[in-house]
Amino acid sequence: MQLTDYIRTIPDFPKEGISYKDITPLLINPKACEFALSKLIEGLDGKQIDKVVGIESRGFLFGMLLAKALGVGFIPIRKPGKLPSKTFSQAYDLEYGSDTIEIHKDAIHQGEQILLHDDLLATGGTAAAACQLLNKLGGEIVQVNFIIELDFLGGRKLLPNNKVNSLIRY
Ligand SMILES: O=P(O)(O)OC[C@H]1O[C@H](OP(=O)(O)OP(=O)(O)O)[C@H](O)[C@@H]1O
Ligand SMILES: Nc1ncnc2[nH]cnc12
Numbered sequence: 240m241q242l243t244d245y246i247r248t249i250p251d252f253p254k255e256g257i258s259y260k261d262i263t264p265l266l267i268n269p270k271a272c273e274f275a276l277s278k279l280i281e282g283l284d285g286k287q288i289d290k291v292v293g294i295e296s297r298g299f300l301f302g303m304l305l306a307k308a309l310g311v312g313f314i315p316i317r318k319p320g321k322l323p324s325k326t327f328s329q330a331y332d333l334e335y336g337s338d339t340i341e342i343h344k345d346a347i348h349q350g351e352q353i354l355l356h357d358d359l360l361a362t363g364g365t366a367a368a369a370c371q372l373l374n375k376l377g378g379e380i381v382q383v384n385f386i387i388e389l390d391f392l393g394g395r396k397l398l399p400n401n402k403v404n405s406l407i408r409y
Contacts, residue, residue, distance in 0.1 A: 282404040297358035331368035349377035363394030
C-alpha cells in the first residue's frame with residue numbers, strides 16, 4: 240500500500256502560498272488507517288511506552304488509535320482555554336501563524352515514557368512547544384512520530400534531542 244495515495248494536496252489553503260496536506264482521504268479509508276497505524280507502531284521498535292500524547296486537533300486522530308493499540312492512556316495537548324483543570328502553557332509559531340498549546344499539570348508523572356504524536360511536522364514549532372511542556376512535567380520522550388513530514392521546512396531541527404519518525408516525507 241502507498242500511503243501517499245491517501246494524502247491530498249490543496250494549494251493556497253489556509254493562506255496563499257501554503258500547500259496543504261489533507262489527510263481526510265486517509266481517514267475515510269479503514270484499511271489505509273490500519274496500515275498507517277501498524278507502520279507507526281513498527282517505528283517504535285518495541286520500545287516501552289507509558290502514555291501517548293496527541294496534539295489538537297489532528298494529532299488526536301491517530302494519537303488515540305496508538306494509545307488503544309499500545310494499551311496505554313492518551314493525553315491531549317490542547318489549544319488555549321479548552322482544558323478544564325490546571326495547565327502549563329507554551330506559545331509557538333507555525334507555518335501559517337502563531338498559537339499557544341496547553342497540557343494538564345497532572346497529566347504525566349516524573350519519568351514516564353512518552354510517545355508524542357501529531358499528524359504533520361512542518362516548521363516544528365508545535366512539536367517543539369509540546370516537547371517543552373512534556374519536559375516541564377518530567378516525561379521522557381521516547382519518540383515523536385508523524386504521518387507526514389515537510390522536509391523542506393526543516394522542522395526536525397527544532398527537535399534536536401528527540402527521536403523523530405515520519406511515515407511520509409515531502
Ligand atoms: O510544525 P508546525 O509548523 O508547527 O505545524 C504543524 C502543526 O500544524 C497543524 O496543526 P494546526 O495548528 O493547523 O491545527 P489542527 O490540527 O487543529 O488542524 C498540524 O496538525 C500540526 O499540529
Ligand atoms: N502544509 C501543511 N499542511 C497541513 N497541515 C499543516 N500544518 C502546518 N503546515 C501544514
